[in-house]
Structure formats: C-alpha cells, structure tokens
Amino acid sequence: MSKNVLLSFTGNKQIDTEIKLTGSKSECNRALVISALSKGSVSVENLSVAADTVTLNKVLNELGEKSLELGNVSNLKSQISNLVDIGPAGTAMRFLTAFLAIQDGKFFLTGTERMKQRPIGILVEALKSIGGNISYEENEGFPPLQILGPFKQTSKNVKIKGDISSQYISALLMIAPSLPLGLTLEIEGELTSKPYVEMTLTMLAQVGIRNDWNENTITIEPQTFNSAKLYVEPDWSAASYWYAIAALADEASIFLPGLNGYSLQGDSKITEIMANFGITSQFKNGGVYLKKEPKQIERKIFDLKECPDLAQTIVVICAALGHDATFTGLETLKIKETNRVLALQTELAKIGVKFIEKNLSYKLDCSGLHFPEKITISTYEDHRMAMAFAPLALKINQVEIEEKQVVEKSYPYFWDDLEKAGFSVVST
C-alpha cells in the first residue's frame, strides 16, 4: 500500500480553479452534540466528511440506538459498559467527555496514543466539581477515561482555566442547558481560541438557548432546545490551504463556493491575514473569490491566539516567501495533533528556515532559505502538517508528503482537489 504522495507542478505556476470544500469540522462537531442532546429536535445540514466528524456521528448514533433499546431501565443502563474510541479527534474527545458525563451508563472513552498525551484534566476536574463521576484509566489528567452515570448535579458553579484549550469550555457550555441547575462558568486567566467559544454560544442561540456572558462569567440556565436546523458552513481552516496556494503561485484565481463573510469560524480571519500577502477575497455568487495581486509584504507580526489552526499555514507561507516574521499566541500548539512547534522547526530546517522560540514568541529566520530539487516532509500524524507544506510544490520541483492519509481527519479530498487545481499527485 502506498503511504506517501509525490507532488509537483509543471509549467507556469498559474492556478485557476473552483474548489468545493467540505463542512466545518468545528461547526459539525458542535451541531452533532447539540442534536444528540436535543433528542432529535435539532437536525444538521451539510455534514462534513471529515473523519473526526464521521467518527463522532457514528459514536453518537450508536449510543442513541443503545439508549432507545434499553428504554428507561436506568439500573441496567449503568451496568452495561460502552467502549468509545474517538481516534485522533481532540474536539470530539473533549465534547464527548462532557456529553457522556451526563448520560446514564458506564463508558470507557479512549483514542489514539497521541490522544492519551493530550491533556483533559481541566475538563474532568470541572465536571467532577459539579457531580460528574469520572476517573483516569491510565495517567492522571489524560485519556483514557472511565465515565459513570447517572449524573447527579451537586453544584451550578464551575471555575475553569481558559488558557489551555477552549474546547473544555465549549464542552461544558453545550451540556449546560440540559443540566438540572444549569451552569455558571467562570473562566480563569486568559481565554485562548475565543472565537470557538463564541461559535458554541452562537450555535446554541440558533437553537433557542440563551446565555449571559458578563466579563469572564458565562451563565446558561436550564432550557429546552427549539426544533431547528443547524446549517454548517464549509471549513475555513481548509480554505486556508487555498490561500497558501494562491500566495505561492505566480497567478491565482480561485473560487470557494459556500463560504461567506459573516462566518462563525474564527479561521475566516485568513481573509484579513492574506490581504497582507496580496490575496484579495471577494464575496459574491454565494462564495469567495481569491485573486492574487502584486503587493510588497509589510506585516511583520502575526498574533494567532484566536486562530491557532492557521499557524502552520501562515508560517509556511512566510518561510516559502522568505518573509522574516514574528508569531505570537502559539502557546497551545504543543498539545495539538503533534507538538506543532517542534514539527515546524524540524520540517522548515529542510529548506534552511529557522523557527526560533523566544519567551512567548516565535521568530522566523529565512536568511538560509533554499529550495532543493526534492524535499520529503514528515507529518507526525498531523493533517495540518501535510496540508500546510503541500503548497511548497509551487516552489520546489518535487515535494513528497509522508503518510498521505493524515488529511482524512479534516479534509479527505485534499489530494484530489490539488490534482483538480493542476498539481501532479502521485502515490508512492
């Protein structure tokens, strides 16, 4: 079985294409959990084909079917063990921890070896502080978890650190309306990835759930979900790779249907960031048109605290263009699919670029930039490593990307779409 892909782009580096992106992984994960909590009142439209979403959907469907089979026999439900393996899906792992904590049953929640290194203690302790019965099966603070229902709420108030992952907060907010006492959540310290919390609250509001966000405290009273449909926009994080392609091509005209200017996704900030690189975004005909215009790049500092999933895309664009820059807000990168800082440092070294960590910022030093004839990129089980480095095929004759299947996590058709845009994509 071929594991890698070899990318090249022969002839003029001109891109003129239309790419239909799949639904946002973040919006879908929320929509599915909200739909499950609403017990059918809420439906989801434009479900993503991202593997993380497909897995979460399957898990929730199976749990729903089991629950129907067992009816209201509570003591029987809590005796039956359910093994839930969420693979590499971090958001789904966090959302399910909260979701399962309020179900009636016994659950063993696990994932990949990397998942067992991604912290979850902050969320588990918060859930325990309001009555959840959760224990760590291997290492304190990390999956796998054993979760035992039924849930008896002991408190309405919960304090949670905001600077490690916003997913913990979103997970709690989604279960809040279903809790007998509701929830008053106090965020301690800085809130990272804030647009994702806003996305959660907006999607809840779309199905009739009111919230009160006052400074660092969010309150959600017990409420029932309206009967409603949640429409999922295409994935802006996936769109970012097309901005990168436009930036590294000589000429580009790319249409991404379905994306709009008023997105719930913080990663739509890519339009603003890429304007600095001469990539314009025009919203018309129900989508966004990307065009490349000549521009001197001036911006030297990028704060990505609100859009951490764009980090690899933007760092690689700057590296490939030889644009020295400083990046801040990357604190959470080390606990994602891989240690993304280390992965970037290792792979950028292959084109002579340094990514230097200093206090809380990162300096990109492109003084040694060179493009070899061929480069092989390791992906460290991280879809974003594969997709962020793929556009380099517009600068380097042959780019081999290892473990091509990693892209399935969020963008399964990535390689097909590259081919459609004129790249040669050969499995090796």
Ligand SMILES: O=C(O)C1=C[C@@H](OP(=O)(O)O)[C@@H](O)[C@H](O)C1
């Ligand atoms: O809530 C979400 O859907 C996500 C939140 C972000 O995580 P952190 O809050 O851990 O930064 C982001 O990186 C992840 O891909 C998706």
Ligand SMILES: C=C(OP(=O)(O)O)C(=O)O
């Ligand atoms: C961090 C990511 O995902 P997750 O945390 O859901 O694994 C991502 O998609 O970049």
